[in-house]
Amino acid sequence: MLYLLLFFAAPALIMVLASFRSPGEFGGLAPLVDENGRFDLNVESYMRFFTEAVYAQIFVKSFVVATATTLLCLLLAYPLAMLIATSQKKHRDLLLLLVILPFWSNFLIRVYAWMIVLGPQALLARTLNAVLGWFGAGPVPLLFSSFAVLVCLVYVHLPFMVLPLYANLEKHDQSLLDAAQDLGANAWQRFWRVTFPLSLPGVYAGAALVFIPALGIFAIPDILGGPDDSLIGNVIKQQFLETRDWPFGSVLSIVLTVVALGIAGLAAWIGSRGTRREAADA
Amino acid sequence: MALLEIQDVTRRFGDFTAVDRVSLSIEAGEFFTLLGPSGCGKTTLLRMIAGFDLPDSGRILLGGEDLAARPPEGRPVRTVFQSYALFPHMTVEGNVAFPLKMAKTAPREIAGKIAEALEDVRLTGFGKRFPHELSGGQKQRVAIARALVTHPTVLLLDEPLAALDAKLREEMQIELINLQKEVGITFVYVTHDQTEALALSHRIAVMNKGHVEQLDAPSRIYSFPTTRFVADFIGTCNLFAGPVSASEGGLVTLDVAGLGPVSVAAATDVITGTPGAIALRPEKILLGAQAPAAAADNHFRGTVSDFLYHGDVTVYIVTTPGGAKVEALSANSAAGRTMFFEVGDDVELSWPAAAGHYLAG
Numbered sequence: 196m197l198y199l200l201l202f203f204a205a206p207a208l209i210m211v212l213a214s215f216r217s218p219g220e221f222g223g224l225a226p227l228v229d230e231n232g233r234f235d236l237n238v239e240s241y242m243r244f245f246t247e248a249v250y251a252q253i254f255v256k257s258f259v260v261a262t263a264t265t266l267l268c269l270l271l272a273y274p275l276a277m278l279i280a281t282s283q284k285k286h287r288d289l290l291l292l293l294v295i296l297p298f299w300s301n302f303l304i305r306v307y308a309w310m311i312v313l314g315p316q317a318l319l320a321r322t323l324n325a326v327l328g329w330f331g332a333g334p335v336p337l338l339f340s341s342f343a344v345l346v347c348l349v350y351v352h353l354p355f356m357v358l359p360l361y362a363n364l365e366k367h368d369q370s371l372l373d374a375a376q377d378l379g380a381n382a383w384q385r386f387w388r389v390t391f392p393l394s395l396p397g398v399y400a401g402a403a404l405v406f407i408p409a410l411g412i413f414a415i416p417d418i419l420g421g422p423d424d425s426l427i428g429n430v431i432k433q434q435f436l437e438t439r440d441w442p443f444g445s446v447l448s449i450v451l452t453v454v455a456l457g458i459a460g461l462a463a464w465i466g467s468r469g470t471r472r473e474a475a476d477a
Numbered sequence: 478m479a480l481l482e483i484q485d486v487t488r489r490f491g492d493f494t495a496v497d498r499v500s501l502s503i504e505a506g507e508f509f510t511l512l513g514p515s516g517c518g519k520t521t522l523l524r525m526i527a528g529f530d531l532p533d534s535g536r537i538l539l540g541g542e543d544l545a546a547r548p549p550e551g552r553p554v555r556t557v558f559q560s561y562a563l564f565p566h567m568t569v570e571g572n573v574a575f576p577l578k579m580a581k582t583a584p585r586e587i588a589g590k591i592a593e594a595l596e597d598v599r600l601t602g603f604g605k606r607f608p609h610e611l612s613g614g615q616k617q618r619v620a621i622a623r624a625l626v627t628h629p630t631v632l633l634l635d636e637p638l639a640a641l642d643a644k645l646r647e648e649m650q651i652e653l654i655n656l657q658k659e660v661g662i663t664f665v666y667v668t669h670d671q672t673e674a675l676a677l678s679h680r681i682a683v684m685n686k687g688h689v690e691q692l693d694a695p696s697r698i699y700s701f702p703t704t705r706f707v708a709d710f711i712g713t714c715n716l717f718a719g720p721v722s723a724s725e726g727g728l729v730t731l732d733v734a735g736l737g738p739v740s741v742a743a744a745t746d747v748i749t750g751t752p753g754a755i756a757l758r759p760e761k762i763l764l765g766a767q768a769p770a771a772a773a774d775n776h777f778r779g780t781v782s783d784f785l786y787h788g789d790v791t792v793y794i795v796t797t798p799g800g801a802k803v804e805a806l807s808a809n810s811a812a813g814r815t816m817f818f819e820v821g822d823d824v825e826l827s828w829p830a831a832a833g834h835y836l837a838g
Contacts, residue, residue, distance in 0.1 A: 368560075370558055370562040371564060373549075373556075373558070373562065374564075375564075376529075376549045377527055377529075377550070377554075377555060377556045377624075378550075378575050378576035378579055379576050379579030379580055380550055380575075381550055384579060388564075388575070393566055
């Protein structure tokens with residue numbers, strides 16, 4: 196409890212306070228009490244957020260990118276999680292280990308690795324551009340593009356989707372699939388009407404674990420993106436470190452936090468509803 | 478030709494032969510039971526009929542058609558699983574509608590069929606509930622309604638009552654009998670519970686170690702077991718084994734250790750000296766404090782060494798002077814007394830030759 200207070204509630208409160216203050220002349224915050232002896236608290240930074248369309252646009256763009264990341268992760272992770280959950284028990288631990296293996300190396304190093312993979316001299320870009328050349332299309336850069344950002348976002352977040360999906364699928368009762376087959380369901384119908392609906396708690400958990408970090412990420416667009424690929428995370432970082440407008444950075448952070456908490460709460464609520472039903476039936 | 482023909486079916490798992498050259502003919506409209514201890518191959522046989530497993534050799538014919546090429550979803554056969562296997566994310570209606578949707582039933586017909594199936598299992602009004610809101614017996618009924626709603630040719634039931642408590646099980650047995658009569662669908666029932674098999678079935682196949690030991694009507698299985706396994710597995714049974722000492726005129730006499738000569742009616746004469754056995758149900762033995770008035774074919778003396786009081790009846794374990802133990806059952810029918818004998822009482826045992834059943838070997 197004290198831990199939460201100290202490391203979560205206190206910083207959040209400081210940020211809320213900062214969002215109502217003015218930026219200092221050389222960065223940081225202006226004095227709380229100005230030279231006339233008045234408290235300097237205002238909502239100017241909030242006004243700015245709601246009146247300048249560019250920030251809302253970046254928010255929307257971040258949402259689109261985070262949503263795309265989540266969907267792509269789901270599409271890639273589902274078959275993998277099913278494969279692991281249905282493989283023999285002795286192979287499962289090894290397969291799970293392979294899924295979490297990337298965590299053993301530094302996050303930034305893995306992001307930089309994509310610079311090499313997607314670089315203009317790398318096999319991938321050269322092959323692609325050669326093929327495009329035959330059709331008369333100009334060469335396209337892979338690196339420093341929205342494509343590179345999305346690929347890396349999916350790569351980084353994939354394990355966070357695989358693990359909760361696996362945890363869910365692994366508990367599924369084979370007799371339900373037998374029953375579905377016995378009642379006339381083919382392989383696709385068995386998946387779509389039994390396996391998938393029962394895996395929804397895992398899908399929600401995975402989606403929350405991918406969507407929320409993807410929403411606030413700044414390192415990947417910084418390293419792999421072009422000038423137009425900035426996301427809300429980059430803007431916040433910029434406000435604090437470059438523009439040095441702490442109050443406005445705080446406002447953006449607060450909006451992001453509220454949105455992320457809202458989504459996490461929704462996912463937890465849907466997820467718990469599903470698991471409660473499962474638990475009651477078990 | 479019978480509706481369901483199982484011809485010479487064998488299924489092996491590695492070195493273990495789960496089903497060993499089994500042949501059965503199951504008639505349309507029959508309540509047929511596969512009865513046996515766990516590991517006897519009854520569930521494997523059921524799974525092969527459902528299509529979840531394929532025979533290594535032999536054929537399974539339904540209405541004359543070989544089922545080998547049909548996957549489980551393509552067979553007009555439905556299974557009621559021991560675990561019920563209800564879909565937890567669907568309501569009762571959703572569960573019962575599932576096979577209808579798979580069969581591409583016209584949507585406007587679905588509601589009517591669901592209502593009909595739920596009425597058959599006396600669950601009208603439960604359609605909107607989820608499985609976790611139902612009791613064990615109700616879940617069982619939903620599983621049955623779901624399996625019957627598409628009117629399959631054969632309904633397979635895999636120990637469907639095993640998870641229910643004794644009282645509910647009895648109720649469900651009566652309901653199953655009525656339901657089967659009502660819908661007229663062939664039931665193939667798997668159980669290890671012999672009283673359940675005797676109560677429900679038209680015919681029973683008693684299985685042991687992958688093969689069928691005896692196939693007959695319940696009353697004949699009980700009264701005239703043809704092998705020692707069946708005699709022992711179905712109900713309790715005294716087995717008197719020994720060499721044949723005499724055999725003439727349909728009366729076989731065995732020299733049983735601890736008892737002496739015991740005679741039994743037999744259909745055919747047996748060569749003297751061959752080993753044989755007599756199966757004798759405890760309730761066929763007459764127990765008395767005095768020797769029977771009329772001379773009986775078999776008459777022995779003994780002492781009550783133990784008894785099991787069941788309320789309606791008492792099972793007495795009687796030890797003869799020779800050391801043989803005989804189980805005899807007597808109804809607690811005397812007015813004003815709880816039962817007839819106590820441990821240590823001397824009793825007279827007697828039974829006619831026709832009460833026992835001769836088993837070769």
